[in-house]
Amino acid sequence: MLDQKLIRENPTSVEENLSLRGKVYKISHVHELTVKKKEIDIEISSIQSKSKQLSKSIGNLIGKSQNNNLKELKDLKKKGNEYRIKISELEEKQRILEKEVDDEISNLPNFPSKDAPIGKDESDNVQVKTWGDPFKKENIKSHWEIGESLNIFDSVKSTKISKSRFITLVGNGARLERALINFMIDTHTKNDYLELMPPALVNSESLKGSGQLPKFSSESFKCSNDDLWLSPTAEVPITAFHKNEIIDPKQLPLKYVAYSPCFRREAGSYGRDTKGLIRLHQFNKVELYWFCDPSKSTEAHEKITSDAESILKKLNLPYRLVDICTGDLGFSSSRTFDLEVWLPSSKCYREISSCSNCLDFQSRRSSIRAKIDKKNTYLHTLNGSGLAIGRTMAAILENGQQTDGSVKIPDALVPYFGSKFLKTA
């Protein structure tokens, strides 16, 4: 959520900042609404003040004389009644305006950071660095071919259970999934992250608080009988964990790691990545999340990214770091570093983690503050996958494939998985 005051006082700068995303944003209408709303706020409070004084003097008058039928009293009450009617009229206007303003501002994305590369779309993203040697060989199998031959997951049977884009992990596949979750959480908790295991169902307010609503309602699954949705990422419940709080600044930064199943409708992606573990309606993810002092979020962004990277390094998976351009930034983010893992079968890097600095965008939506220098200040929030489990498994299968059909398990994962190779059961 952008600052309403900024929109009211400096609409031009708001438009300029938003236009960095490569689209035109017209905010003159919201601007007018915020100005009107401010006028009404002031008017209401001045009438309330008069009305309050009047009520007190009526109280005093009744206290002094026992007679309730004085003409003076009647006149005062009449005057009070006028105030009341006026106030309720104005409040009605205020409510409508507030809703309009809120609706419009809720649909505006965050400002891109000045440091983000300027660009229109994905093709303008900037590769910052690569790590490890991409595995290139003839006769490379895709992870779904490997999965099928090792019998570690089954998508055909899963359509009987649910529909397409769902997966059932089988035997060692399920075991590998659990090993990855535990390995990642252990690594991060050793690094001072506090583990959370939040609800998978979240209410509308929570989705709004982190930016998924109102604009992206078609991206999430809704439970029709309740005001509950299947959470698309742990970012949602973690943000909501501190909703409407004023946090003691001594506790900052708050660093959380959470495993959660994630549910996404993937509307509009029909035909893309239909095979394997890359794009599913349900997948597991370990998420990293920081609430921090606004002056320290740039630094925190570097740190959360390197914490996510450390998993790829420990698993010895080749990857690259990409600086997302202004036109390709997510709705809530002002700067995003993507980590992309090498998938040899498709000879390309695929996103496995997205590390974003949302500045005060989510904390303003969710009202999460800390008293810093005697002022209540919206905190900065940062999130990053550390990592997406299914895609990590795909990368391990493809990068670790052996000529005999087995898969080498990364050394760091062996204690969790329980053996050095993944073979046919």
Add this chain to the structure above:
RNA sequence: GGAGAGGUGGCUGAGUGGUCGAAAGCGAACGACUCGAAAUCGUUUAAUAGGUAACUAUUCGUGGGUUCGAAUCCCACCCUCUCCGCCA
């Protein structure tokens, strides 16, 4: 799901129409006493929004309503607790 009870400041808890933003206690801060501390005594101490400030408004679960005036009355919703039912 059924029956009942309840949601008040950092905490406990009083308050059923009029200086109530709210008694009392605990806690906290400061001061006195003390070499220092404990104990004791005294003073102070809710939050939010707007404003440089004086100040103004709002807030007693949330949202409406009645009234000149609502923590207090009415309606709806949310949450918590107890019992019963169901259940991993």
